Amino acid sequence: xxxxxxxxxxxxxxxxxxxxxxxxxxxxxxxxxxxxxxxxxxxxxxxxxxxxxxxxxxxxxxxxxxxxxxxxxxxxxxxxxxxxxxxxxxxxxxxxxxxxxxxxxxxxxxxxxxxx
Amino acid sequence: xxxxxxxxxxxxxxxxxxxxxxxxxxxxxxxxxxxxxxxxxxxxxxxxxxxxxxxxxxxxxxxxxxxxxxxxxxxxxxxxxxxxxxxxxxxxxxxxxxxxxxxxxxxxxxxx
Numbered sequence: 001x002x003x004x005x006x007x008x009x010x011x012x013x014x015x016x017x018x019x020x021x022x023x024x025x026x027x028x029x030x031x032x033x034x035x036x037x038x039x040x041x042x043x044x045x046x047x048x049x050x051x052x053x054x055x056x057x058x059x060x061x062x063x064x065x066x067x068x069x070x071x072x073x074x075x076x077x078x079x080x081x082x083x084x085x086x087x088x089x090x091x092x093x094x095x096x097x098x099x100x101x102x103x104x105x106x107x108x109x110x111x112x113x114x115x116x
Numbered sequence: 117x118x119x120x121x122x123x124x125x126x127x128x129x130x131x132x133x134x135x136x137x138x139x140x141x142x143x144x145x146x147x148x149x150x151x152x153x154x155x156x157x158x159x160x161x162x163x164x165x166x167x168x169x170x171x172x173x174x175x176x177x178x179x180x181x182x183x184x185x186x187x188x189x190x191x192x193x194x195x196x197x198x199x200x201x202x203x204x205x206x207x208x209x210x211x212x213x214x215x216x217x218x219x220x221x222x223x224x225x226x227x228x
Contacts, residue, residue: 004159031214042203042218043160056213091159095214102148102167105216107159 002026004108006092012114013082021077021111025094032075033105034067035091043091049075050098082115089113119143119206125223128198134191136222138204141185147207149180150216151189153200160203160218163189194226 005024013019025032031050035043036059046065048056051072060067064083069075079086089110097103121139128134140149151163164171164178166187171178177190191198203221207214 033215035216035218042201042221043216045215045217048213048215056215059215093159093216101214102165103214104162104165105152105160105214107161109157109159 004092004094004106006090006108006111008111009109010112010114012116014116015082015084017082018078018080019082019113021079021090021113023075023077023092023094023108025073025075025092026096026106027073029094029096029106030098031095031103031105032069033093033095034075034077035093036061037089037091037110039088046077046090079113082113084115087113087115119217120204120219122202122204122219122222124220125225127225127227128191128194130196130226130228131193134189134194134198134224134226136189136191136202136204136224137186138189139186140204140206143184143206149178149184149187150205150207151176151178152203152205152216152218153198154203154221155197155200163202194224196226196228198224199226200224 034046037043045059049069064080066078091110093105093107095103150165152160154160180187201221
């Protein structure tokens with residue numbers, strides 16, 4: 001497809017489990033962003049990649065959160081030892097241009113994570 | 117924290133223009149005003165952006181005041197499918213990595 005895809009769309013995890021969320025950005029897009037959206041709130045920035053380089057991870061809430069984009073395309077957000085407060089929708093977005101240049105971000109449908 | 121202030125909710129009659137206000141009194145000279153919307157259970161969708169001048173595209177118009185401290189998003193003929201949360205975002209200064217800082221947004225309810 002032509003848009004940003006994310007998988008799985010829904011994930012239920014028991015507290016303490018590790019999870020991995022996948023993002024397939026639009027082909028050729030340089031920039032990739034991860035956001036976390038709690039119920040009833042606006043999305044909050046987690047981390048940013050320019051190609052394979054992670055240039056900003058200031059929004060990651062703890063060292064249990066880890067993101068990678070090894071080949072500059074697909075990205076994975078990993079959460080270790082999940083906690084109930086990690087329950088949220090995780091959104092991925094990509095844009096064609098590099099950071100600092102105004103550009104449209106294209107969002108995927110998100111992965112809804114529920115931690116029991 | 118978000119740099120913008122928006123009303124939490126608004127109603128609009130189908131077929132009428134929807135005017136969504138946004139205050140961004142601390143905007144700096146190189147920051148753009150962006151509007152995104154989020155329909156229920158979907159990811160946010162880009163609508164429009166501008167720096168100083170008014171902008172128009174196939175979805176909406178953006179009116180920015182001369183002092184750039186506020187703006188208005190105009191949906192000229194609202195339809196039921198325009199019911200969504202609308203986010204006004206200020207960003208893309210030269211020191212910014214491009215991350216979007218969302219606030220609470222305005223929930224627009226278009227009614228038949």
